[in-house]
Amino acid sequence: MEKLKYHDILYNDDQLGPYPEHLVKRVDKPTNRTPGPVERVSERDSPFIKSFFGEFGEEIQTGFKRMTVRYPLGGAIADIQWHINKIKESRAPVAAKKAPLPDDPRVLSRHLKSLGYFLGADLMGIGRLPQSAVYSTNVRGNQVEAPYKYAIVFAARKNERTLSASNGWDDIVDPVSFQTYQRLVTQTEVMANYLRRLGHDALPNNMNNYVALMPQVILDAGLGEVSRMGIILNPFLGANFKAAAVFTNLELEVDGYADFGLQEYCSNCTICAEQCPARAITRGQQTLYNGYYTWKLNREACSEFDVLNKEGCVCGRCTKVCPWHRPDMEPRDWAEWDGSLEWLHNNVNEQRDRLVASNFIGEDELTKKWWFRLDEVDGEIIVPTTKNTHKICREYPIQE
Ligand code: SF4
Numbered sequence: 191m192e193k194l195k196y197h198d199i200l201y202n203d204d205q206l207g208p209y210p211e212h213l214v215k216r217v218d219k220p221t222n223r224t225p226g227p228v229e230r231v232s233e234r235d236s237p238f239i240k241s242f243f244g245e246f247g248e249e250i251q252t253g254f255k256r257m258t259v260r261y262p263l264g265g266a267i268a269d270i271q272w273h274i275n276k277i278k279e280s281r282a283p284v285a286a287k288k289a290p291l292p293d294d295p296r297v298l299s300r301h302l303k304s305l306g307y308f309l310g311a312d313l314m315g316i317g318r319l320p321q322s323a324v325y326s327t328n329v330r331g332n333q334v335e336a337p338y339k340y341a342i343v344f345a346a347r348k349n350e351r352t353l354s355a356s357n358g359w360d361d362i363v364d365p366v367s368f369q370t371y372q373r374l375v376t377q378t379e380v381m382a383n384y385l386r387r388l389g390h391d392a393l394p395n396n397m398n399n400y401v402a403l404m405p406q407v408i409l410d411a412g413l414g415e416v417s418r419m420g421i422i423l424n425p426f427l428g429a430n431f432k433a434a435a436v437f438t439n440l441e442l443e444v445d446g447y448a449d450f451g452l453q454e455y456c457s458n459c460t461i462c463a464e465q466c467p468a469r470a471i472t473r474g475q476q477t478l479y480n481g482y483y484t485w486k487l488n489r490e491a492c493s494e495f496d497v498l499n500k501e502g503c504v505c506g507r508c509t510k511v512c513p514w515h516r517p518d519m520e521p522r523d524w525a526e527w528d529g530s531l532e533w534l535h536n537n538v539n540e541q542r543d544r545l546v547a548s549n550f551i552g553e554d555e556l557t558k559k560w561w562f563r564l565d566e567v568d569g570e571i572i573v574p575t576t577k578n579t580h581k582i583c584r585e586y587p588i589q590e
């Protein structure tokens with residue numbers, strides 16, 4: 191069978207997407223220490239799942255179930271989710287005969303990344319699928335297996351203008367996240383179907399069907415480093431993104447781990463910890479957790495604030511106040527970057543100085559806000575009478 195001829199465009203170092211990810215320094219292991227072993231965890235251990243099943247008490251369980259739908263836009267997005275869940279029924283069978291693709295992993299990786307950008311991804315990365323990231327059991331307690339070698343990771347930037355105008359005490363961050371996850375569902379399902387039609391098994395890992403924890407998958411695909419927030423931070427998007435993946439055994443070229451100096455940067459910065467209303471982020475050093483060093487987020491405190499905050503739902507303040515989140519940095523602004531860490535860190539420091547000077551309020555909260563404060567109470571949409579006091583819901587202890 192004759193193999194497909196491919197164009198030179200797939201065999202150079204040209205930038206494929208909006209950001210120059212090819213200029214990020216690559217290393218052969220994560221920049222946070224990982225002595226291992228990393229044990230698989232159950233999907234049931236996720237704080238949102240625990241909230242749903244009432245493991246943090248009845249108040250959080252009730253708040254969690256109401257949190258999305260009490261804000262009309264959140265409810266409208268949730269209405270559509272029931273249909274998006276059915277997208278799984280459209281999964282194509284794996285073609286019996288493999289298509290005559292080029293057998294060069296580099297070409298295939300660049301082809302699939304280009305497809306991801308075509309489908310609307312903001313950033314693409316490819317890594318080995320760490321089996322330690324695969325859940326041991328799902329929410330129903332059933333064994334989970336994902337016998338795939340590679341993860342093709344899609345990152346989608348959350349709506350920039352909206353996030354800039356929010357502050358953690360409003361209802362808009364949940365719709366922002368949900369809407370971003372929904373985009374990722376269609377992108378990853380299309381790519382998985384494409385691979386199956388070419389005769390290669392592929393499994394989407396998206397909000398409809400998580401079989402693996404995304405942070406480790408994102409890290410191994412070279413899309414960021416571990417941050418003080420406890421989540422993965424990307425040099426172009428900060429932590430203002432959501433991600434999903436397609437798992438496959440098609441032989442691909444991997445990107446390598448990213449190194450843009452974040453471990454040192456976060457060691458000398460505590461902005462997110464100081465600005466977190468739930469004090470869920472530590473001001474101290476990394477600690478060893480499940481075989482790797484990280485700044486361990488108190489997920490229970492974060493989830494509790496997300497759900498019980500009377501002046502909004504789902505916070506996201508840490509993402510917004512982090513200086514790596516530079517709302518004014520459009521993809522075109524990266525045209526002058528040559529990969530230098532000095533340029534990158536100076537740029538982040540300028541944003542840090544702007545944030546500190548504005549006392550983390552910023553004009554954007556006044557000029558870019560476009561949504562209304564509305565709440566559904568007993569089937570009626572009302573304007574909430576609570577004032578915006580920006581109070582924390584209880585005095586959490588500071589984590590040193
Ligand atoms: S989302 Fe809000 S509560 Fe959770 S860690 Fe970030 S700032 Fe803290």
Ligand code: SF4
Nearest residue numbers: 418456459461462512
């Ligand atoms: S706010 Fe500072 S410490 Fe927190 S993640 Fe961003 S750079 Fe790191």
